[in-house]
Amino acid sequence: MRETYGKRLPEMRVSDLKGKLIVIEGTDGVGRTTQINLLKPWLEEMGHAVLDTGITRSVLAGEGIRRAKERNSLGRVTQTLFYATDFVDRLEKEIVPALRAGFIVLTDRYIYSLIARASVRGADPRWIRSLYSVALRPDVVFYLRLGLEQLIPRVVFSRGFDYWESGRDLFPTLDIYESFCAYQSVLLAEFDRLSSEYRFEIVDATLEENQICAELRAGIMRVLEPEQPARRDPAWPRTDWPQRTRDNFESAFRGAFSAALAHGARTERTSSLRAESSSRNGNGRAAYPK
Amino acid sequence: MDMRPSLRVGPFEVFTPFHPTVSPLYHSNGHFPGRLFIVEGIDGSGKSTQLSLLHRWLESLGYGVVFSEWNSSPLVKDTTKLGKKKKMLTAASFSLVHATDFADRTERSILPLLKAGAIVLCDRYVYTAFARDVARGMDRDWVRDLYGFAVRPTVAFYFRVPLETAIGRLLDGRDGFKFYEAGMDLGLSDDPEESFRLFQGRILAEYEKMVGEFGLTVIDATLPIETQQSEVRAIVQVQLGNESELRFRR
Numbered sequence: 001m002r003e004t005y006g007k008r009l010p011e012m013r014v015s016d017l018k019g020k021l022i023v024i025e026g027t028d029g030v031g032r033t034t035q036i037n038l039l040k041p042w043l044e045e046m047g048h049a050v051l052d053t054g055i056t057r058s059v060l061a062g063e064g065i066r067r068a069k070e071r072n073s074l075g076r077v078t079q080t081l082f083y084a085t086d087f088v089d090r091l092e093k094e095i096v097p098a099l100r101a102g103f104i105v106l107t108d109r110y111i112y113s114l115i116a117r118a119s120v121r122g123a124d125p126r127w128i129r130s131l132y133s134v135a136l137r138p139d140v141v142f143y144l145r146l147g148l149e150q151l152i153p154r155v156v157f158s159r160g161f162d163y164w165e166s167g168r169d170l171f172p173t174l175d176i177y178e179s180f181c182a183y184q185s186v187l188l189a190e191f192d193r194l195s196s197e198y199r200f201e202i203v204d205a206t207l208e209e210n211q212i213c214a215e216l217r218a219g220i221m222r223v224l225e226p227e228q229p230a231r232r233d234p235a236w237p238r239t240d241w242p243q244r245t246r247d248n249f250e251s252a253f254r255g256a257f258s259a260a261l262a263h264g265a266r267t268e269r270t271s272s273l274r275a276e277s278s279s280r281n282g283n284g285r286a287a288y289p290k
Numbered sequence: 291m292d293m294r295p296s297l298r299v300g301p302f303e304v305f306t307p308f309h310p311t312v313s314p315l316y317h318s319n320g321h322f323p324g325r326l327f328i329v330e331g332i333d334g335s336g337k338s339t340q341l342s343l344l345h346r347w348l349e350s351l352g353y354g355v356v357f358s359e360w361n362s363s364p365l366v367k368d369t370t371k372l373g374k375k376k377k378m379l380t381a382a383s384f385s386l387v388h389a390t391d392f393a394d395r396t397e398r399s400i401l402p403l404l405k406a407g408a409i410v411l412c413d414r415y416v417y418t419a420f421a422r423d424v425a426r427g428m429d430r431d432w433v434r435d436l437y438g439f440a441v442r443p444t445v446a447f448y449f450r451v452p453l454e455t456a457i458g459r460l461l462d463g464r465d466g467f468k469f470y471e472a473g474m475d476l477g478l479s480d481d482p483e484e485s486f487r488l489f490q491g492r493i494l495a496e497y498e499k500m501v502g503e504f505g506l507t508v509i510d511a512t513l514p515i516e517t518q519q520s521e522v523r524a525i526v527q528v529q530l531g532n533e534s535e536l537r538f539r540r
């Protein structure tokens with residue numbers, strides 16, 4: 001039977017959700033949309049009804065989020081909750097009804113991207129997990145993984161650096177390239193952490209498009225085969241909560257600065273920032289109850 | 291004195307990577323120079339009247355006072371309006387859209403103003419969400435966690451009034467009730483007035499449970515307006531000690 005991550009929304013029956021929930025996760029530029037566009041017709045050819053959905057596509061909050069983002073004036077808590085509103089609206093109005101009707105739901109990102117984004121911005125890991133404890137556990141999460149080095153050319157030579165995907169709100173003093181590198185490296189580290197917490201199936205996104213697609217198809221077939229038992233995530237609630245992202249964050253952005261140093265970029269300012277960041281390690285960290 | 295024993299989950303940390311860490315909200319309650327006074331109660335309890343009288347008095351004393359109303363963020367307004375107009379809100383999305391609104395007001399005005407030493411007055415606060423969302427069937431702990439980022443008020447006044455008194459006051463002044471206001475989305479009754487009565491009854495029961503849980507300051511809202519106001523002013527007066535922290539308009 002399908003389960004949530006701990007809490008069930010009022011009047012949400014989960015006993016008769018016979019469809020399959022398949023998640024494609026990954027940072028910006030790894031080719032999630034391309035893959036979904038390949039998978040949907042393939043599934044339909046096999047006779048499955050498919051619903052594809054993704055972040056900010058809700059009727060209720062999609063437009064509101066877009067407008068708020070244009071103004072670049074979203075606070076961190078507000079941003080997180082706006083996305084949660086969008087998610088819950090799609091969960092209740094699209095995903096659950098589709099699963100009940102026996103559809104295969106292909107979702108372009110799920111709660112994990114939202115958890116990652118909030119975490120690198122300093123959200124309490126328990127707070128963000130409590131918020132998304134109402135989400136349905138998917139049948140499978142494919143994580144299209146690409147390192148920073150491979151990600152850069154894809155972004156530079158396609159749509160260019162985007163304000164939010166470059167973490168400009170976090171690194172206003174860096175230029176957009178440095179900001180992108182620093183942000184994406186902490187985000188990738190966070191995804192790696194979520195990957196073990198939520199048992200992602202990692203797909204090497206450096207492969208050719210059709211090779212990636214073949215891997216995804218094989219993975220989906222395993223979900224659709226009735227004799228294979230479905231994967232289960234670890235028990236909930238967890239007792240071994242992850243450390244605050246910031247602990248990782250500091251080492252990650254020190255790494256990003258070392259890379260910048262290697263290129264001889266802005267040596268002077270970078271080293272002073274490094275000194276500042278390392279001096280904060282000792283006493284600047286907030287103590288949180290375990 | 292911890293007034294929120296059941297709030298287990300912390301908030302966002304106020305976190306700017308290249309600057310000294312500001313204390314996280316959860317730990318800094320009471321350390322802000324400003325003061326936060328909020329009023330709660332069911333519709334028709336007279337809380338807004340009392341708050342505006344308090345506002346007038348504080349201004350007359352020269353304090354810098356700012357007022358913030360429930361459900362008033364310009365950033366989230368269109369989304370809420372769309373949801374209500376099209377009747378597309380469920381208990382969960384109703385809860386989240388109001389939490390988003392509250393988050394925007396907290397981040398944009400309430401928190402910075404408290405840091406600046408202002409007196410902030412809120413007509414309804416997180417307790418409204420706790421009461422309404424739980425009355426709509428949301429999980430009690432989930433809703434409390436959701437608002438983990440909220441600043442704890444200096445004083446939270448709860449205007450206690452019997453259901454019939456409140457409904458009597460409301461029916462005098464208006465033609466009918468709005469869809470969500472009357473809890474029509476719950477399907478308790480097809481008659482808006484009856485639905486309102488049942489829904490407010492549930493909300494009232496939730497408020498009563500929160501008095502002990504959060505240490506709400508109860509005011510008997512059946513007393514004359516003047517009596518209630520002098521009680522409120524006396525309680526607020528005590529909290530204005532150490533005035534050097536507070537900002538004045540002069």
